[in-house]
Amino acid sequence: MFIALEGGEGAGKSTLAAALEERLRAQGRDVVLTREPGGTDLGDIVSGMVRHRQGLTPRAELLLFEAARAQHVQDVIRPALERGDIVLCDRFTASTVAYQGYGRKLPLREIAQANRMAAGGAAPALTLLLDLPPDTGLRRDTTDPAGDRLRGERAAFHERVRRGYLAQAAADPERWLVIDATQPREAVLEAAWARIQALL
Numbered sequence: 001m002f003i004a005l006e007g008g009e010g011a012g013k014s015t016l017a018a019a020l021e022e023r024l025r026a027q028g029r030d031v032v033l034t035r036e037p038g039g040t041d042l043g044d045i046v047s048g049m050v051r052h053r054q055g056l057t058p059r060a061e062l063l064l065f066e067a068a069r070a071q072h073v074q075d076v077i078r079p080a081l082e083r084g085d086i087v088l089c090d091r092f093t094a095s096t097v098a099y100q101g102y103g104r105k106l107p108l109r110e111i112a113q114a115n116r117m118a119a120g121g122a123a124p125a126l127t128l129l130l131d132l133p134p135d136t137g138l139r140r141d142t143t144d145p146a147g148d149r150l151r152g153e154r155a156a157f158h159e160r161v162r163r164g165y166l167a168q169a170a171a172d173p174e175r176w177l178v179i180d181a182t183q184p185r186e187a188v189l190e191a192a193w194a195r196i197q198a199l200l
């Protein structure tokens with residue numbers, strides 16, 4: 001089972017992912033918790049580049065995320081799914097639709113093609129969207145935004161990212177759950193947990 005966690009900056013994805021991992025392990029399940037970009041050494045390099053390298057074009061940015069994804073799917077996600085593990089992935093293809101599609105305004109058709117090429121058929125059975133107003137998220141996220149190209153984007157960019165996520169969720173309610181991430185942490189966890197248990 002492949003589960004993706006999505007949301008804007010400071011939505012609480014990592015905290016939720018760690019809590020879900022703990023609960024699933026307590027049930028005796030094998031879990032792989034991973035993230036994009038990251039999850040492989042190439043992913044870590046891409047992560048540094050997309051955050052800090054000035055002058056990247058939107059298409060270069062798109063293809064860097066996709067290169068990291070192709071490696072991540074082959075080296076981490078696919079082997080885990082083949083072993084029968086549960087994969088919890090902090091960001092996947094929906095991030096690219098939201099950030100490079102809605103945020104950077106690249107054509108959604110191109111994003112879909114690039115996502116297909118990189119994911120090679122790997123698709124989450126469930127995507128948990130932690131939804132909250134961008135200014136709340138950016139205030140919560142205490143990491144230094146200096147020089148972080150994506151976090152440092154203007155408010156309108158982050159509003160478009162949010163809209164991009166909500167549009168994807170609305171188009172596929174069977175496979176998406178939107179969670180109000182302004183709720184207390186426990187309430188967010190219980191909402192996610194109930195849906196995962198129903199699926200399992």
Ligand code: TMP
Binds near residue numbers: 009065091096099150
């Ligand atoms: P995070 O570590 O906070 O999840 O940050 C990863 C950043 O990369 C975040 O700003 C979202 C961005 N991102 C994209 O723009 N496109 C993508 O496809 C992915 C996976 C992440």
